[in-house]
Amino acid sequence: QVQLAESGGGLVQAGGSLRLSCAASGYIFTNYGMGWFRQAPGKEREFVAGIHWTGYPRYYADSVKGRFTISRDNAKNTVYLQMNSLKPEDTAVYFCSKSRHSIATMGPQSDYEYWGQGTQVIVSS
Numbered sequence: 001q002v003q004l005a006e007s008g009g010g011l012v013q014a015g016g017s018l019r020l021s022c023a024a025s026g027y028i029f030t031n032y033g034m035g036w037f038r039q040a041p042g043k044e045r046e047f048v049a050g051i052h053w054t055g056y057p058r059y060y061a062d063s064v065k066g067r068f069t070i071s072r073d074n075a076k077n078t079v080y081l082q083m084n085s086l087k088p089e090d091t092a093v094y095f096c097s098k099s100r101h102s103i104a105t106m107g108p109q110s111d112y113e114y115w116g117q118g119t120q121v122i123v124s125s
Contacts, residue, residue: 002026002114004096009119012086020081020119022096029077033104035112036070036081038092038121045095049081050104059106064090086123093118 008020039045049070050059069082097112
């Protein structure tokens with residue numbers, strides 16, 4: 001059974017950094033793209049970043065481009081999200097998700113299936 005487990009969230013000051021991890025199990029990790037999404041209080045879940053099974057290409061939402069980096073380690077069945085220059089508006093619960101395909105897309109979210117439980121990121125001003 002597919003399982004996705006995020007970790008690495010926490011409280012950080014504006015301008016700081018965090019690295020999120022998502023450990024995947026229950027399927028052939030190298031066959032599928034992966035994505036990161038986030039949901040802020042009172043808002044809909046939105047796409048943050050996506051990565052193809054090979055590691056490239058990678059896609060980013062405009063709001064995080066140049067600050068966040070998605071990567072994956074296929075030997076460890078893990079996808080990462082390095083978040084730098086964090087802003088208060090980055091505060092959200094962050095989720096990883098498995099693409100339905102070997103590629104990753106920027107949406108719609110129906111391109112993705114299975115979601116982790118999420119990890120909370122709080123950026124203080």
